[in-house]
Amino acid sequence: MADRADTLRFLPLSGAIDVSFLTELGRRKLHEFKLSDAPVEIRGTFAPSNHHEVASPLCVSADAFDSGGAAGVPPSLCVVPGTLINANTLEDFKEWDKAELLRKAAAAIWQDMCSGAALAEPHRLCRFLLLTFADLKTHKYYYWFAFPAFALDPPPRATPPAPLASLLDASQLDALRRGYAALPASAHGRPAFFAVRLSCGSAGEPVQVAEVGPLSRWLEWRGGAGGREQAWIALCDPSPQHAGWPARNLLLAAAAAIREASPAAAAGLPSEVRLTLLCFREPVGGGGPPPAAAGEGPREPKSAAASTLYNVTMDVRGLFGGGGGGGGGTAAPPSAVGWEKNSSGRPGARLMDLSAQMDPAATAAAAVDLNIRLMRWRLMPALEPEKVAAQRCLLIGAGTLGCAVARCLLGWGVKAITLVDSGNVSYSNPVRQSLFAHKDCIGGKTKKAPAAAEELRRIFPGAEARGVVMGIPMPGHPVGAAEVDGVRADAEALDELVQQHDIVFLLTDTRESRWLPTLLAAARRKLAVTAALGFDTFLVMRHGLPPPAEEAAALGAGGLPAGYEQAAPAEAAAPPPPPPPRPRLGCYFCSDVVAPANSMTRRTLDQQCTVSRPGLAMVASALAVELAVTVLHHEHGAEADADVPAEAARAATCDESPLGVVPHQIRGALSFFRTDCMLGRAFGKCTACSATVTDAYAARGFDFLLDAFNGGDYLEELTGLAQMHREAEAALEDVGFFEDDEDEAMSE
Ligand SMILES: [Zn+2]
Structure with a gap:
């Protein structure tokens, strides 16, 4: 297995803006934000990829501004918290310190990883930034997404992805789907990250899905049953191939948790971490059991994306500050990447020009x-x-x-x-x-x-x-x-x-x-x-x-028009002298x-x-x-x-x-x-x-x-x-x- 390990590749997330979001952004700019460019908390959503070639984008629409977490989001979607910064001018948009913006967002994620909060509340691992400029006069909207993720150096290595269907039989695949569908959605919606516990066969191969649970259970399951069990970390993967972008922070958080849980003996800290990553790409229904549970057998359209499994090896010495003691919370975070590339393949903003789509009369109004x-x-x-x-x-x-x-x-x-x-x-x-x-x-x-x-x-x-x-x-x-x-x-x-x-x-x-x-x-x-x-x-x-x-x-x-009086309160017992007319x-x-x-x-x-x-x-x-x-x-x-x-x-x-x-x-x-x-x-x-x-x-x-x-x-x-x-x-x-x-x- 190890001899075939190769560099694990990640497919970046892509952001997709719905026109309804821009309309709402324009409305809020006009009525609420006015000249403010203060950060605004918004939310985006993504679904696991359901096509073998097409990635699921992170979408923002008009309801991105809804406060109250995941209220109103369909249960099949994962919610991603984001920060919107709407610049006042095109110059501000261009000159905004994007490196600093990304650094700050990454620092917050790092803090959550090191404190353990990230495993307990995994929505903290996947965040996005959205920098915009809304030219309300011309209906041109400039925008740039960032999905902060840490540069993993050296990059993790992994075995070639194994299709999940080659490891588990149909009934176990179904058990996995149902287990995920049954996970309770938090205030932040359907969890994008979770953990799976499996019973293994005599050769250590996974045989049976024993439990699907929140990510916070993973560390505990990992050490269980002396080799007769496996524990996987899993993400709802928007990418149809390679590993999805959110896996980067998930792997680092998992590695941080392993380091943190290791005995604090002077030389006891591992320099290398091995774990199993499930890129979960199964359709998730509206909260109930998926269609396969109705007894008709799993339906697998040929073009559907398949869940895959990676055995990942991470060299963590360079990631947690010189391989010193535990308590990674004191270490400086690795550098972060994440500003999206535009259609020319380079990091850059994108533009949505709605002027041609506007009804001229509505535009005038x-x-x-x-x-x-x-x-x-x-x-x-x-x-x-x-x-x-x-x-x-x-x-x-x-x-x-x-x-x-x-x-x-x-x-x-x-x-x-x-x-x-x-x-x-x-x-x-x-x-x-x-x-x-x-x-x-x-x-x-x-x-x-x-x-x-x-x-x-x-x-x-x-x-x-x-x-x-x-x-x-x-x-x-x-x-x-x-x-x-x-x-x-x-x-x-x-x-x-x-x-x-x-x-x-x-x-x-x-x-x-x-x-x-x-x-x-x-x-x-x-x-x-x-x-x-x-x-x-x-x-x-x-x-x-x-x-x-x-x-x-x-x-x-005829007593007019010298003036008139304001009406006196009717309930007053003794009417006060009327005000001068x-x-x-x-x-x-x-x-x-x-x-x-x-x-x-x-x-x-x-x-x-x-x-x-x-x-x-x-x-x-x-x-x-x-x-x-x-x-x-x-x-x-x-x-x-x-x-x-x-x-x-x-x-x-x-x-x-x-x-x-x-x-x-x-x-x-x-x-x-x-x-x-x-x-x-x-x-x-x-x-x-x-x-x-x-x-x-x-x-x-x-x-x-x-x-x-x-x-x-x-x-x-x-x-x-x-x-x-x-x-x-x-x-x-x-x-x-x-x-x-x-x-x-x-x-x-
Ligand atoms: Zn008159």
């Missing part, structure tokens, strides 16, 4: 999501991109402002965008209105709202964009008898749309077209954001929310002392369209979206009071959102390149948002709207504005020197 989330990593951990992206936005107007607001919303990941407009795309539009092109102008019949929605979906397939062709009924635009039904349908549809959305952007180009959306947003308590343009000036503002209905009732009809912010109409009227009559061409500096709409639209996003991040949301930046800067604590101050109005003038944040309180006689108006709408619905549309002084009389005017004029008449004063003023 993931990339948009990624861009927004990246803001959280370093710049804005408090950002709530999901909250922003979940907003349903209603854009009244699909012109210059509407197009720019929609595009900015896409940038924030908002998907649900509905545009309302009755107009057609005209030849002047595409150069300023970013969702239209020249082709949309030809024929003059392309409706803006659906064309804009279609373009949003073309830009970002994940957009749930909708275009609604609808005119906005306006005060001062009388409704003829024939039009009443159509206007009623439009008003009801608009109310429905407001209720279906979270934010209403008012982006039309006349004052009176903002009236009904303002009223509806107030009536339905939705955040409304207005953007309005002059030639070189703009206004961006958010409308204050009316108090909730129950508080409005408590304040009494939070002042309500005004709407677009609150600072007006006249009701909206038809502004389109008697206007020259340049007055009928909004003629403004081309960049102005972009500036105002961007501010409108950013204002809405900032408000969303405030703890009071749309009910947040306004910060005035100058005051906020002075105050030690200011009530701002994580994104900064939440102003009420932003007024800008390109002629000075300046913007100012301003504050305007809600006006009790406002023709659009006062309780008088919303109550009238609640009570009379479309009939009320019709009165307002038909104009006259209806709204001014209703809200008391008309009375206020009369009182003001009377007061001036009483004073008497109005005329003189005016003359004086004009003469200066």
Whole structure:
């Protein structure tokens, strides 16, 4: 036997990454790891090889991250603990000190070998490292496996592998399989290493499988029965030929255990260790007896890998530090190897490029999501991109402002965008209105709202964009008898749309077209954001929310809108004094002392369209979206009071959102390149948002709207504005020197 001994060869393990692992790695990188490259405990699995040429790889899939050991792993698989290091950059990945990583992992294994822990808990013998870099923008994943194993020098020698079937008869092979299948799985899954005790014949040949047990029994069995028994160490072998890679550490651990168990007499330590290694390559069922046990005889497909047996001789003098005394725990570990070779046969990383497999629409959605989330990593951990992206936005107007607001919303990941407009795309539009092109102008019949929605979906397939062709009924635009039904349908549809959305952007180009959306947003308590343009000036503002209905009732009809109180706890015996009411912010109409009227009559061409500096709409639209996003991040949301930046800067604590101050109005003038944040309180006689108006709408619905549309002084009389005017004029008449004063003023 010894004369035929040859160097024992080991087939390296190969790592296989499932796409599901990379998907999960990407998800965790984005949501959990962020910039951390700290080691993460993962797990891989392998099965004994079941093909005479094909090795079983060590596989990692999405469940590699599952904590809790082997939970959920099929009982036919062996679990291998691993350590994942996900580098932050490709440079980090390349420059990572891989030798040091391997050395540390090997040192831990060595420690377990020398302490005896490795035989008691054999999962400690087989570990893996996985170094990765996930390029989430391009869907390229770089990875490199290492399977730390000790360099055995001099290499162990072994007899040529003997097929197990040539040593044991079918019934004994079956007994071995069943014995292994019956081994209890630990928290670390099915043991990859185990021990077999056999009874021997008169010539010392193995005859009968006496016992299959955990690896920890091997040393005890080895010395038993004075040559009438054998004890084998065994591994579930992923390799179809030679010995599998995990056998290297198993052999060393076994040799260490023999040294440790030897009498500590000065010269008594063996310089050579002999042992029998079983490379077990049998199918293992789902925990129960394998199919062969059903009485139909072992099924051995021709291509199946066969278990083999090696008689191994190890020269251990060089392995345990100069052949000195026992207590190998003090010796330095042998050098370790194990970084995997790549497809070119050299140690090197591998790359999995998933970009071609990605659905382009899904890729776009993931990339948009990624861009927004990246803001959280370093710049804005408090950002709530999901909250922003979940907003349903209603854009009244699909012109210059509407197009720019929609595009900015896409940038924030908002998907649900509905545009309302009755107009057609005209030849002047595409150069300023970013969702239209020249082709949309030809024929003059392309409706803006659906064309804009279609373009949003073309830009970002994940957009749930909708275009609604609808005119906005306006005060001062009388409704003829024939039009009443159509206007009623439009008003009801608009109310429905407001209720279906979270934010209403008012982006039309006349004052009176903002009236009904303002009223509806107030009536339905939705955040409304207005953007309005002059030639070189703009206004961006958010409308204050009316108090909730129950508080409005408590304040009494018409008792608004000075403010409202926070609800007092109902169970309080003596109600505490209510906190000071939070002042309500005004709407677009609150600072007006006249009701909206038809502004389109008697206007020259340049007055009928909004003629403004081309960049102005972009500036105002961007501010409108950013204002809405900032408000969303405030703890009071749309009910947040306004910060005035100058005051906020002075105050030690200011009530701002994580994104900064939440102003009420932003007024800008390109002629000075300046913007100012301003504050305007809600006006009790406002023709659009006062309780008088919303109550009238609640009570009379479309009939009320019709009165307002038909104009006259209806709204001014209703809200008391008309009375206020009369009182003001009377007061001036009483004073008497109005005329003189005016003359004086004009003469200066
Ligand atoms: Zn108002």
